[in-house]
Amino acid sequence: MDPRPIGVFDSGLGGLTTVRELRRLLPGEDIVYFGDTGRVPYGSRSRETIIRYARQDVAFLRTFDLKLIVIACGTVSTTAMEVLARENSIPVLGVVAPAADAAAQVTRSGKIGLIGTQASIRSGAYEALIHARDPMAQVISQPCPLFVPLVENGRFRPGDVVIETVVGEYLAPLKRRGVDTLVLGCTHYPLLEEVISNFMGPDVVLVNAGAEGARAAAERLAFEGALSDRTEGGGCRYFVSDRQEDFSRLASIFLGWDVTGQVGKVDIGQY
Amino acid sequence: MDPRPIGVFDSGLGGLTTVRELRRLLPGEDIVYFGDTGRVPYGSRSRETIIRYARQDVAFLRTFDLKLIVIACGTVSTTAMEVLARENSIPVLGVVAPAADAAAQVTRSGKIGLIGTQASIRSGAYEALIHARDPMAQVISQPCPLFVPLVENGRFRPGDVVIETVVGEYLAPLKRRGVDTLVLGCTHYPLLEEVISNFMGPDVVLVNAGAEGARAAAERLAFEGALSDRTEGGGCRYFVSDRQEDFSRLASIFLGWDVTGQVGKVDIGQY
Numbered sequence: 001m002d003p004r005p006i007g008v009f010d011s012g013l014g015g016l017t018t019v020r021e022l023r024r025l026l027p028g029e030d031i032v033y034f035g036d037t038g039r040v041p042y043g044s045r046s047r048e049t050i051i052r053y054a055r056q057d058v059a060f061l062r063t064f065d066l067k068l069i070v071i072a073c074g075t076v077s078t079t080a081m082e083v084l085a086r087e088n089s090i091p092v093l094g095v096v097a098p099a100a101d102a103a104a105q106v107t108r109s110g111k112i113g114l115i116g117t118q119a120s121i122r123s124g125a126y127e128a129l130i131h132a133r134d135p136m137a138q139v140i141s142q143p144c145p146l147f148v149p150l151v152e153n154g155r156f157r158p159g160d161v162v163i164e165t166v167v168g169e170y171l172a173p174l175k176r177r178g179v180d181t182l183v184l185g186c187t188h189y190p191l192l193e194e195v196i197s198n199f200m201g202p203d204v205v206l207v208n209a210g211a212e213g214a215r216a217a218a219e220r221l222a223f224e225g226a227l228s229d230r231t232e233g234g235g236c237r238y239f240v241s242d243r244q245e246d247f248s249r250l251a252s253i254f255l256g257w258d259v260t261g262q263v264g265k266v267d268i269g270q271y
Numbered sequence: 272m273d274p275r276p277i278g279v280f281d282s283g284l285g286g287l288t289t290v291r292e293l294r295r296l297l298p299g300e301d302i303v304y305f306g307d308t309g310r311v312p313y314g315s316r317s318r319e320t321i322i323r324y325a326r327q328d329v330a331f332l333r334t335f336d337l338k339l340i341v342i343a344c345g346t347v348s349t350t351a352m353e354v355l356a357r358e359n360s361i362p363v364l365g366v367v368a369p370a371a372d373a374a375a376q377v378t379r380s381g382k383i384g385l386i387g388t389q390a391s392i393r394s395g396a397y398e399a400l401i402h403a404r405d406p407m408a409q410v411i412s413q414p415c416p417l418f419v420p421l422v423e424n425g426r427f428r429p430g431d432v433v434i435e436t437v438v439g440e441y442l443a444p445l446k447r448r449g450v451d452t453l454v455l456g457c458t459h460y461p462l463l464e465e466v467i468s469n470f471m472g473p474d475v476v477l478v479n480a481g482a483e484g485a486r487a488a489a490e491r492l493a494f495e496g497a498l499s500d501r502t503e504g505g506g507c508r509y510f511v512s513d514r515q516e517d518f519s520r521l522a523s524i525f526l527g528w529d530v531t532g533q534v535g536k537v538d539i540g541q542y
Contacts, residue, residue, distance in 0.1 A: 038320050039310055044423075046514035049309050149420035152315075165433050243317035269540045 002226040005030035007061035007069040012040035014187035015072030016254035021214035028230030038241030042075040043117020054080040059271040074186040078125035095213035100129035102207045107181040113174035114141040116185030144170045156191040183207045241268040273497040276301035278332035278340040283311035285458035286343030287525035292485035299501030309512030313346040314388020325351040330542040345457040349396035366484035371400035373478045378452040384445035385412040387456030415441045427462040454478045512539040
């Protein structure tokens with residue numbers, strides 16, 4: 001039994017898809033969320049900048065007495081995971097290994113598509129972990145730099161020619177190669193699930209990295225006997241590095257519930 | 272005569288359109304450019320975050336002995352201009368007043384369209400200055416939050432259905448209202464000139480805020496007798512807050528010349 005909260009962070013809003021899944025799996029746990037809305041997006045930045053930002057995000061979260069941290073961001077998980085795990089005395093889990101596990105289990109043909117930010121694809125982290133589980137798997141990867149700004153501007157609905165055109169361009173090479181599994185390697189992408197699924201067809205299984213990360217965190221806590229003794233009523237506190245109002249408005253889309261008045265502001269450059 | 276360099280800054284790459292114009296007008300001047308590529312974009316952030324970032328940008332530039340600073344960013348010009356001008360002993364010029372002047376002079380019908388980032392439009396700065404020059408002018412404004420990410424991803428060419436659809440959606444209300452002048456209120460937008468002009472038609476005059484800002488800076492220096500005594504051969508130094516390589520590659524599109532090897536890296540959070 002461990003009553004301490006779980007820390008979760010992302011470059012912005014995408015990680016809330018992980019919070020939603022954690023809440024569904026572990027409704028009794030307290031959660032502290034940090035979204036770096038003052039410096040989003042991370043996915044187009046260099047490795048060293050991403051590591052610097054991620055260290056500050058963790059330093060802020062650790063001002064709380066946490067039992068575990070979930071990196072609910074594909075970019076940070078692929079780029080800064082090892083550094084963060086080495087530097088912290090509590091477990092730091094990412095979304096890459098759980099998503100790689102799921103993809104290797106799900107694929108029948110061994111042809112796995114992977115989409116993510118430029119930094120995530122450049123890192124090679126998903127490919128390496130998929131190959132560690134299935135050396136024969138073919139991973140066909142594609143950076144999708146416009147997905148995050150399009151989602152953050154509300155352009156994720158079927159019938160929108162802009163998102164459908166961009167989805168078509170990015171995913172056509174993967175469809176042509178006949179992948180039967182597609183890893184959504186960025187926590188923003190679950191909002192595009194319907195558009196992506198319409199384009200790829202019903203036979204392609206989508207693996208949601210953010211949800212897999214939540215599942216892995218829940219399993220780890222259960223295995224270590226570190227779950228809270230409550231089975232419901234856990235609280236969630238949210239912190240951001242830019243205006244709370246802007247975050248609250250968009251957060252409801254990601255979470256499916258209202259967070260107005262529950263969001264704090266952090267000067268993340270100080271950490 | 273004043274041999275000191277001119278400082279120019281932007282949230283990222285857009286301000287290079289101002290550098291290009293300054294270079295054309297004043298080829299003998301030295302220029303120091305800073306692009307905050309580690310924290311771009313600014314246009315979707317809150318007023319207080321934009322002011323904090325802009326103060327740090329100026330603090331870095333002022334480690335050089337400058338004679339004048341040009342804010343080559345529509346968002347900072349609309350949001351932090353007064354604060355920066357008040358806090359600095361050297362002139363700090365923005366792009367808003369010069370663009371408002373040009374628009375008020377150019378319009379025949381008095382119906383002026385204005386496009387910019389969310390922060391720029393929210394500030395009301397362009398409208399206020401256009402009305403100060405022409406109280407009868409009607410300003411029809413439209414935030415265009417997707418233009419910066421689309422331009423930075425190379426999607427600015429005629430024939431691209433994504434940029435043409437987004438341009439059409441954002442500008443249709445302005446076209447319907449019959450504007451005869453359109454202020455491109457963000458220094459990224461000149462790259463969209465052709466697509467925008469194709470949509471608006473040949474009778475609508477486009478006012479380029481970045482170029483107007485360069486022109487105003489040149490006039491100010493000439494008026495104060497503070498130009499360099501050289502008429503050619505001025506140098507340009509570039510600094511960014513993320514990887515130099517990524518900047519150098521894209522900068523050539525904006526500038527029309529190569530900057531490889533001339534770009535320095537700055538930890539802007541320290542200023």
